[in-house]
Amino acid sequence: MKFYPDWKTFAAVQKHKETGCIPTIYETMLRIAGVTGVDFDTFQEDFDLDLPGLGEKKNNFVSVADAVKAKYPEVEFAQEAFTTGTEKLARLDELLEDGKVVAIALHLGPFKGINTCHSMPVVGWDEHDLIMLNGFFDDGDTDEWIISRADVIKTHDNAPGGKELAYLNKWK
Numbered sequence: 001m002k003f004y005p006d007w008k009t010f011a012a013v014q015k016h017k018e019t020g021c022i023p024t025i026y027e028t029m030l031r032i033a034g035v036t037g038v039d040f041d042t043f044q045e046d047f048d049l050d051l052p053g054l055g056e057k058k059n060n061f062v063s064v065a066d067a068v069k070a071k072y073p074e075v076e077f078a079q080e081a082f083t084t085g086t087e088k089l090a091r092l093d094e095l096l097e098d099g100k101v102v103a104i105a106l107h108l109g110p111f112k113g114i115n116t117c118h119s120m121p122v123v124g125w126d127e128h129d130l131i132m133l134n135g136f137f138d139d140g141d142t143d144e145w146i147i148s149r150a151d152v153i154k155t156h157d158n159a160p161g162g163k164e165l166a167y168l169n170k171w172k
Helices: 021-033 043-047 061-071 085-097 149-158
Strands: 076-081 102-107 117-125 129-136 142-148 164-170
Touching: 021 043, 021 061, 021 102, 021 117, 021 164, 043 061, 061 076, 061 164, 085 102, 085 117, 085 149, 085 164, 102 129, 102 149, 117 142, 129 149, 142 149
Parallel strands: none
Antiparallel strands: 076 164, 102 117, 102 164, 117 129, 129 142
């Protein structure tokens, strides 16, 4: 199993449980990559586009990446959508091999029995499984999901939504 080095020391606690998984993921990805010059104290508040009072749901890989880039032009998150789960995993492997920090969107139906998608950073991987960070808590505990590549493909190909990857493409 391969892991990002010391990823647990870089994981961000999700401050807004109901709205902020994508801002938290992007913060974690920036921390894992060692990006400096970003205000991590206010990152989630600055880029959670779904905070109360802002209207309809706006958080997605693209909208949050655009907001980050507007404030920090040197930081660029890229997003890609895939027709098949096999294509998605092949691209994930390419990105990981290139040393990119990657998050995956996944439909939760088969895993949690709910009709929604969730996004998580990939923190470990091998030829059979992916380890994704579902949560990091104030006390240092983590909630890691180990999901087989076969289940990722099956879910991608048979469930609505969860077709994307996001990755940290460039930074200073």
